[in-house]
Amino acid sequence: MDVTILLQQFINALSLGSLYGLIAIGYTMVYGILRLINFAHGDIMMMGCFFAFYGIFMFSLSWWASFVIAIVLTAVLGIMIDRGAYRPVRNAPRISALITAIGVSFLLENVGLVVFGGRPKGFPRPEFLGTIHELWGVRFLGLLIWTPLVTLLLLAFILFVVYRTRVGRAMRCISFDMETTRLMGVDVNRIVAITFAIGSAVAAAGGILWAMKYPQINPLMGIIPGLKAFVAAVLGGIGNVTGAMAGGLLLGFAEIFLVAINPDLAGYRDAIAFAILILILLFRPSGLMGEKLPE
């Protein structure tokens, strides 16, 4: 592989891995405090893309205004899903919550098919993200550079919230012991709502970046990135924010470079993620950066 191709693939992997990581953060935060795998997370991301799409084409907003509004609306959607679907089964056996999550996922996908229609829609790209840059003979979209930068910023923000604020401290306590956290005077439902809001907002941001990359959207677009982000979260050690990002990057690099080294694998690209999932569950279920939590 010559250096130009290597650099090209590196940029591709970095931006793909960042997107997996961004979506994985929402999975990992919700799992961290509720021990719930939010199977609807990829669909929440899809909803964010449609909010942005309609903001631009139906309400003629500028791209940035529509992105901001879409992210806020997706955060609200996340809170509503928690409130309406998950909170009622919070004290039920964990399997009930899991089944509820799968139900929410189907609901969002099918409401999407009915309301938005199944035909893919072209997603707009602001001009500066669509320009082609050239570096050492490598040509790439501006978007591919902006994606990891935005990701880094969002990651820093989330790490700040989780490790440096009062709300974040409460999140870490809930993940260890919900009842004792209540004894500290914490309104646990409120912290859970904030967690859903942050996870969903970040998923919307990731989804919009994803949509601009392809650049089209459809109501089932959340399924594959959702599954892969789940693998990334498990790979990094589910419950751990930094781990989710590391898992996402690792998965992005594995996919891009395995295919680059052996182009025959191109058809199996999606299978790589699931092979990794099986391996990690067999050999290191707590993930690469996961800490063993007491039950």
Added chain:
Amino acid sequence: MLEINDLNVHYGGIHALKGVTLSVPEGKIITLVGANGAGKSTLLRTICGLVTATGGSIRFEGRELIGLKTFEIIKLGIAMAPEGRKIFVNLSVYENLLMGAYNRKGETEQKRDIEWVYTIFPRLRERTAQKGGTLSGGEQQMLAVGRALMSRPRLLMLDEPSLGLAPLLIREVFRIIGQIHGEGTTILLIEQNAMAALHIADYGYVLETGKIVLEGTGKALLEDERVREAYLG
């Protein structure tokens, strides 16, 4: 300050508290002693709203607590150091203390209170940056009490603070309970260690399988034949 009247609690078919009536006047140390499984923890957990009562009333400064959420009850000025300490093992000692002050505003005040807790428990100061999980049993108990103090509660409830500690440490824990009381905090103390608890308490209750079977001043209970036989050996 705290008035409990005819309180009943069921766990499914188990009748864990059978009409408990108990009162904690302001400024006193009240103790509730009883054997393992008598329902002592259930009483504290019901006061905090972690367990739902099936009948009766719990009034704190005239206000009914039954039906309130735990965080609302804590905000009224009640704190509990739960059975088994329940330290946040993944947080530092300092962060554990900050969690105790969750609903209090003002960073300078919190820092000052952490200093105050550190003067009561100098050992915690040495461990300030350590994870809660790395502390010894005695240190964890001190942290649990210190964390409860951080909310500046008017009523402090302690669930078996001497459990699992060496005799020397038990003496230390009871000395500190006396000191906290001396600084003006009302205390509801739950103990299996009836001797030590009745010694420092103003008034005591004996709980047996969900019922109060005896009550009286600490001194009177210590001299009571039945108490001596059952709990003091």
